Amino acid sequence: MPTPDKGGEKADQWGDAWQLHKIYRDTESGTHMNRPGLEEMLYDAEAQAFDTLLVFRVDRLSRKVRDLAQMVDELTKNGVTLKSITEPFDTSNPAGKLMLQMLGVFAEFEHATIVERTKVGMEKKAKGGNFVGGSVPYGYQLDPEKGGLVVHEEEALIVRKMFKMYALGMEGASAICNQLNDAGYRNRNGRKWGRRVVLYMLKNPVYVGKIRWREVLYEGQHEPLVSEVLFEKANDVLQERHEDLKGRQWHNGDERLLTGVIKCARCNSHMFGGGGCKKGVHVPYYVCSKRFNDHDCEQDYVRADLLESAITEDIKAMFRDEQFMARVWEEANKQLGAEKPNLEREIEKVEAQAAKTQAALDRYFEAFEAGTLKAELCNEKVRDLRTRIEELASEKRDLQARRERLELPAIDRDMLSALVDNFEQVMAEAPNPQKKELLRRLVKKVVVHDRRTIEVWYGLPNCRRIENWGKWLPK
Template sequence: MRAKKDTIRCAVYTRKSTEEGLDQNYNTLDAQRDAGENYIKSQQHEGWEILPTRYDDGGFTGGNMDRPALKQLMEDIKAGKIDVVVVYKIDRLSRSLADFAQMVQVFDEHDVSFVSVTQHFNTKDSMGRLTLNILFSFAQFEREVIGERIRDKFAASKKKGIFMGGAIPLGYQVKNRELYIDKDEAKWVRHIFQRFATLKSMKKLLVELEKDGFRTKRYVSGTGKERGGKVANRQYLYRLLKNKIYIGKIVHKDQVYEGLHEAIISQELFDKANDVFKEDRVARGNYTRNRHPALLRGLITCECCDCAMTPSFTVKGRRTYRYYTPTKAIHQHYKACEVGPLPAGEIDALVVGHLKQLITSPEILSKTHGIIQAHEDAPTGFGLEELRKEIKDFDVFWKALGLEQQQRIAELLVESVAVNTDAVKINLRMDGFSTITNKLKGKTDEHASL
């Protein structure tokens, strides 16, 4: 319980969910603060004093605690600068019961009281807490009802074909919440659909678009930052080619409705372009992944462009050629990365040879033997000489495994493989050697358990 003080420091917190009207000389935040200051003045006989610091959150939702003024308020409470927090109404502080409970806990820990000007209660007694929780439960219920109404209105508007905001698609501009065709951008949209339907290759289209000087749509985000204006990548084109808004449709979840806006391309061109995806190998990713497992899947990266390298393949005649390809080259085009696709067989052989060389070195043998002996189930009488004999069988052991089993071994032994234009860096897992040796020694089940 706080000892009675000559001065009780009071902070007024204000909030408004939107920025609408905040540019006025006297706005809702000013009105909330005046109400709080008047209440504090009415308690001057108790020693209440208004702190000059303003804690105003304009344009921030009460559904979370990610608000600059609220964060400053909580920091000042923890620093012992505040005795009472005053708000106009409880939902100005928060609309989330869980968040508010977290705030009240901080208030209690630092002996801070909470006052609502329009809802009189004291958080220091049990009845006040009960009243507060009831009021707050209604505030959260109101927020959930408002959310349901917004979602229902959103769905109903889309059903009528109305564009309900979000990122403005290439080829359109928005005026009064209506989509209007941007003639210059619409030319690019038609060109992209036509060329993809002709080339039937995302990679070729990406290269062609970059040569033609195409850049993604420029726009200003809600935070005022300029976005876009970049070279297109695979994901960007995929979303564009799949967007039914270009054929005059509005999509809401799984439902497609006739839009109020004008289409940029015909249904025929849209279908022709999207039929290409049905022929594309990428659509059969799960099948090819199972047919062509990769030893270093998830382990190999490209240092040149700081991205992962993913297994890929091509078929010429009856032969299949496997590669590790930087994801940047896949998402943009092969010229975007200096490393480019690397033959998987050569990289795999290099890693396996490196493993064998290190495993058979005296230093690694000694460390591996130490790891084995440190285990509770270490085999008795299994010295360095016995370990050397077992390691000699590595080639036979490796060849006897299937590709998926070899991949499991690589996961046990290899930490990472980093590739650049002139070197391959291989980092190994020391603790994985004991697991492999136990497999060789027959300490676990058959190879299928690897």
């Protein structure tokens, strides 16, 4: 799916070697999946209109790793191989699929970097007192010409009513909701008012002419709906009543990089990210879920930050080791070589079925010519057998194509260098969800035996047993 200018020209150069089915073009970003060109391509792939999809870069398909992985799975099911003009991978083999998944993580990180630059522009806008976007606060509407906030008089009356009722201290948030709902007032979506919405509005400084950006307040260009005195009075009452938007906050472990792959060897339970305070400093650990929930396991805690750092450095060292990566490529080729005999047997089996079906078709023709088979029955049988012959022919072509593609490219120094650079950049700068996604592609499982032995199994053909990790345990 190349872009019209850059990708299309390069795709034409590949067209000399391949039979071109169609060029799919999209002008929209790879952030979204509902794009006409992409949808047309996926429809044609499902119909098996082509067997290879050539893109300029994988991020032209999608910048989200999950969407990209699902798309490749669908393409693979339909017998379609994904290739890139500018990136060295081929999804017809395991190493290519691994490379694709990592490139997807890098693309998502690049997109996140662009988003961060956009946020810098939004901060500049907020400092100027301008509305930075998002949902327009109730009580305001957007100026169609200038794009700023202007008062929506009907809604503003309700906002002022809320503040006055609450600031008097006679009505709580729930009582205010009930009064508004009983009086027939509805929110902007036509629904009844809820307690959390009212509390959020009472705490929102936009109503005193402020713009909030990342917890910093700036003087806004818009007209305030309530006075500073009324706003402060309402928030004083909020503190006195201890009414808060937040409920109980439970630690869910999502921010730890190895959740989902790290397990306790003693009880075979998953370990999750937890934490404790030591001298006022939060220290992250991996904790056995059975020990935490049932107190029925004696597994030690493991320092999460140190374990993650050690595994990251281990992977960097492997990527920098050209001899090791060459062995990885060699092992992958061996595995692919082992697949070839199976493919040959499958092709022979399909050929035998096709020959048997063709023989049956010939017998029906002979019976029809001899007058022992009626035309209607003959037509029905012939139609079914021809359909089966076409299916077998298609299956044979797919198997032959797989056999031809069972080759890995030679190890390439430039590719290894780029792999290391991208990995280090993501692990140093990307948000935790992207780091976690990348590690999940490379680390299959982590098994904690005891305070001395932790086993790390990589997706690459290598297993490391890391010993003497007692320093990672809480003192």
